[in-house]
Amino acid sequence: MIAFAALLAVASATLPTALAHGGVLAYSNAGNWYQGWAPYNSPTGQTTIQRPWATYNPIQDATDPTLACNDDGTSGALQLTATVAAGSKITAYWNQVWPHPYGPQLTYLAQCPGSTCTGVNANTLKWFKIDEAGLLSGTIANGTWGAGKMIADNSSWTTTIPSSVPSGNYLIRFETIALHSLPAQLYPECAQIQITGGGSLAPIDSELVTFPGGYSNSDPGLTVNLYTNDAKTQTTYPIPGPPLYRGAAGASSGSGGSSPTTTAKPTSPTTSASSPPASSAPAAGSVAQYGQCGGQGYSGPTGCVSPYTCSKVNDYYSQCL
Numbered sequence: 610m611i612a613f614a615a616l617l618a619v620a621s622a623t624l625p626t627a628l629a630h631g632g633v634l635a636y637s638n639a640g641n642w643y644q645g646w647a648p649y650n651s652p653t654g655q656t657t658i659q660r661p662w663a664t665y666n667p668i669q670d671a672t673d674p675t676l677a678c679n680d681d682g683t684s685g686a687l688q689l690t691a692t693v694a695a696g697s698k699i700t701a702y703w704n705q706v707w708p709h710p711y712g713p714q715l716t717y718l719a720q721c722p723g724s725t726c727t728g729v730n731a732n733t734l735k736w737f738k739i740d741e742a743g744l745l746s747g748t749i750a751n752g753t754w755g756a757g758k759m760i761a762d763n764s765s766w767t768t769t770i771p772s773s774v775p776s777g778n779y780l781i782r783f784e785t786i787a788l789h790s791l792p793a794q795l796y797p798e799c800a801q802i803q804i805t806g807g808g809s810l811a812p813i814d815s816e817l818v819t820f821p822g823g824y825s826n827s828d829p830g831l832t833v834n835l836y837t838n839d840a841k842t843q844t845t846y847p848i849p850g851p852p853l854y855r856g857a858a859g860a861s862s863g864s865g866g867s868s869p870t871t872t873a874k875p876t877s878p879t880t881s882a883s884s885p886p887a888s889s890a891p892a893a894g895s896v897a898q899y900g901q902c903g904g905q906g907y908s909g910p911t912g913c914v915s916p917y918t919c920s921k922v923n924d925y926y927s928q929c930l
């Protein structure tokens with residue numbers, strides 16, 4: 610039996626790694642279904658709103674030149690664009706069943722110059738984050754993550770195009786990050802959309818990043834180790850990337866009248882990565898920037914360290930911003 614188990618272990622270690630990975634295979638918006646690019650089919654004749662992508666394997670380096678859209682940045686020969694209304698929901702579907710429940714979900718937009726994204730290299734664009742979900746409840750070691758919610762939701766993630774986003778041509782970048790092993794595994798894919806009926810809240814500089822550039826290999830959100838003793842009590846997780854776009858649902862400065870402090874904030878978490886040792890009675894004001902401070906099922910500390918305030922991202926997640 611032991612020998613058999615050992616044999617199994619060897620066999621599974623040598624299986625094609627694509628079996629355990631994947632990416633975004635399709636999208637839906639307003640009742641329309643958009644089949645994505647098929648990375649293992651011939652590119653010839655493929656016509657989809659999704660940007661071509663090359664592999665089910667994860668990206669494991671934040672400086673990888675393919676980090677924008679899991680490809681060389683170019684559009685397809687027969688590239689399509691979906692028309693999407695601002696304020697509408699768009700869903701990305703990963704392969705079934707997505708195997709990695711530990712890690713965040715992130716969604717970005719990048720506006721293209723000119724009248725179409727076709728022909729625009731994704732590596733030249735500036736991205737802003739319209740949606741994020743990190744550790745939703747529980748601990749780093751054994752909690753519910755954005756990726757777990759994605760799996761529970763038919764291996765799909767639905768986000769709302771903010772109604773404040775200016776109309777125009779964009780790439781939308783859905784990303785899931787898997788933290789079960791290090792280096793972290795990043796799975797981004799992009800699609801071309803034309804947003805109609807938008808608003809006038811352009812993203813500001815502190816909300817905009819390039820890919821690569823938006824993450825660093827030392828980001829606390831990419832180096833977190835699920836298997837330490839600290840992880841069994843730690844209930845906060847710093848989601849990588851820039852602060853949420855102000856117009857995103859639950860972002861810190863909506864119409865609330867709080868002064869727009871966004872410009873003064875650093876664009877990435879400090880590298881000190883001081884994972885607050887979740888003591889048994891955490892004082893108010895102990896949650897670091899980007900840490901979780903509320904949401905359904907969350908029972909950890911709710912006060913943010915100065916000068917950040919607890920901002921609702923969605924029903925499951927509030928964050929210090």
Ligand SMILES: *[C@@H]1O[C@H](CO)[C@@H](O)[C@H](O)[C@H]1NC(C)=O
Nearest residue numbers: 746747748750751752753841
């Ligand atoms: C993880 O959490 C689940 C409930 O969410 C619990 O049943 C299980 O025992 C936990 N496992 C560990 C190793 O703590």
Ligand SMILES: *[C@@H]1O[C@H](CO)[C@@H](O)[C@H](O)[C@H]1NC(C)=O
Nearest residue numbers: 635702703704705763764765
């Ligand atoms: C679940 O996702 C698949 C695509 O992976 C899709 O065909 C199916 O309609 C989805 N089911 C529901 C209930 O949304």
Ligand SMILES: [Cu+2]
Nearest residue numbers: 629630631708
């Ligand atoms: Cu995998």
